[in-house]
Amino acid sequence: MTFDGEKPVTTSYDLPVTEPLRALMRRGWGERESEIITAHESAPWSASRRASVSARFPGKRLLIPAGRFKVRNNDCDYTFRANSAFIHLTGMVAGDIVPESILLFEPTPTGHEVALFVHPKNDRNLESFYRDRRHGEFWVGRYLSLAEIKKKYQINARNIRELDEFILSKKETLVHRGEDPDLDNNIPAHEKDGELTVALSELRLKKDEFEIGEMRKAVQATIRGFADVVKSLPEAMAHPRGERVIDGTFYKRARTDGNELGYNTIAAAGAHACVLHWIRNDGPALSGDLLLLDAGVEVESHYTADITRTLPINGKFTAAQRTIYEIVLTAQEAGIRAVKPGAKYRDINNACMKVLAEGLSRIGVLPVSAEESIDPNVGVHRRWSVHASGHMLGIDVHDCAKARGEQYLDGELAVGHVLTVEPGLYIQPDDLLFPEEFRGIGIRIEDDVLVTEDGVEVLSRELPRDPDSIESWMASLLQ
Numbered sequence: 001m002t003f004d005g006e007k008p009v010t011t012s013y014d015l016p017v018t019e020p021l022r023a024l025m026r027r028g029w030g031e032r033e034s035e036i037i038t039a040h041e042s043a044p045w046s047a048s049r050r051a052s053v054s055a056r057f058p059g060k061r062l063l064i065p066a067g068r069f070k071v072r073n074n075d076c077d078y079t080f081r082a083n084s085a086f087i088h089l090t091g092m093v094a095g096d097i098v099p100e101s102i103l104l105f106e107p108t109p110t111g112h113e114v115a116l117f118v119h120p121k122n123d124r125n126l127e128s129f130y131r132d133r134r135h136g137e138f139w140v141g142r143y144l145s146l147a148e149i150k151k152k153y154q155i156n157a158r159n160i161r162e163l164d165e166f167i168l169s170k171k172e173t174l175v176h177r178g179e180d181p182d183l184d185n186n187i188p189a190h191e192k193d194g195e196l197t198v199a200l201s202e203l204r205l206k207k208d209e210f211e212i213g214e215m216r217k218a219v220q221a222t223i224r225g226f227a228d229v230v231k232s233l234p235e236a237m238a239h240p241r242g243e244r245v246i247d248g249t250f251y252k253r254a255r256t257d258g259n260e261l262g263y264n265t266i267a268a269a270g271a272h273a274c275v276l277h278w279i280r281n282d283g284p285a286l287s288g289d290l291l292l293l294d295a296g297v298e299v300e301s302h303y304t305a306d307i308t309r310t311l312p313i314n315g316k317f318t319a320a321q322r323t324i325y326e327i328v329l330t331a332q333e334a335g336i337r338a339v340k341p342g343a344k345y346r347d348i349n350n351a352c353m354k355v356l357a358e359g360l361s362r363i364g365v366l367p368v369s370a371e372e373s374i375d376p377n378v379g380v381h382r383r384w385s386v387h388a389s390g391h392m393l394g395i396d397v398h399d400c401a402k403a404r405g406e407q408y409l410d411g412e413l414a415v416g417h418v419l420t421v422e423p424g425l426y427i428q429p430d431d432l433l434f435p436e437e438f439r440g441i442g443i444r445i446e447d448d449v450l451v452t453e454d455g456v457e458v459l460s461r462e463l464p465r466d467p468d469s470i471e472s473w474m475a476s477l478l479q
Contacts, residue, residue: 042091242285262304273442327359
């Protein structure tokens with residue numbers, strides 16, 4: 001395979017380049033003042049992660065791609081976001097990652113030589129400098145030089161066109177597949193490719209000190225975004241698509257305080273809250289209804305928060321809304337209490353579901369007792385709560401998704417795990433098993449928690465949860 005950085009990516013409507021213009025574009029450029037580059041704080045942590053991967057796969061060449069551009073429509077790409085394993089092993093922030101980069105672990109007698117292969121900073125003598133819409137500096141801005149990458153991230157950086165000399169030599173090679181079609185098509189599949197992907201996912205289960213710090217930043221930015229949304233509610237109520245006002249308000253915070261949204265915001269007003277992944281966000285936000293806001297800011301290091309609050313749009317819960325809300329809140333508190341080192345991951349969901357079933361039984365909608373319902377072979381309470389009550393969190397909003405069951409769903413919690421606790425109840429607007437005043441109410445409460453030596457720290461604890469505190473908080477923001 002060949003990585004040719006000289007071939008410009010052009011379109012059918014690009015203007016032709018004349019020989020006089022081509023000649024002029026090659027001269028008359030001065031030296032730009034370089035930014036001061038220092039080692040990034042992530043560098044020692046990512047080096048430690050790479051050492052763990054090297055020890056796990058001795059003697060094998062490993063290839064971890066950043067990923068390639070994904071077309072949104074015609075010749076327009078989605079905003080590039082590198083795959084999470086690449087981010088974790090390089091420690092690179094969003095603006096520094098070059099699409100199509102590849103991280104190579106080349107085996108040596110003592111471990112691995114690691115190098116990052118990238119499209120380098122543009123050479124003014126190459127036509128791609130001003131014609132390549134994907135990598136040309138005129139189009140996308142300046143890339144770090146190879147020397148700057150090495151200094152900032154403490155990793156050897158090389159021109160992507162030099163990669164062939166490694167990967168064309170015969171050596172047992174594992175690829176983190178599904179991210180780069182060229183690699184997938186040109187490097188023969190290995191029976192242990194999947195083992196590499198699983199190992200890279202499991203490596204992220206326990207967060208190190210740097211990662212926890214980034215999670216705190218993401219949570220704080222997200223809390224500010226929730227406050228912004230509350231302040232926007234009068235505008236949202238006055239707009240026929242108030243959910244879009246809410247969505248846009250949070251997005252502004254994500255882009256100003258972070259890199260991006262960690263995932264598509266769920267701004268679900270009224271009965272839309274009963275649609276678990278409501279991301280159309282095109283409905284009204286009516287006084288008297290609830291807003292289920294599930295949103296997270298992804299910071300520049302790519303770590304994201306994931307928080308949900310269910311808020312009364314006019315600032316006051318109705319009696320029916322409060323009844324369901326308090327059941328969910330009690331369930332969440334039970335789930336948070338279940339978080340501690342050595343506890344089973346499934347203990348969280350079990351604790352939440354027990355409380356939800358008891359609450360539904362008190363209302364009188366369960367066809368069996370709460371005790372019967374929480375039997376895994378019965379589970380009828382899940383008509384109103386079909387999702388699990390939490391997941392791992394980190395670079396991905398649903399982090400470590402390729403980890404083995406025995407390490408995740410059937411595993412034990414350990415110090416350094418970061419996860420969500422998020423029970424919910426969703427009563428569809430046409431659910432005749434519930435009295436009319438409850439129909440169309442959807443409530444989820446979600447917080448981000450860290451497993452500590454002493455038990456659990458709720459990272460998002462500053463955002464009010466109980467209904468009285470929520471009403472007071474909203475009133476203070478709407479004064």
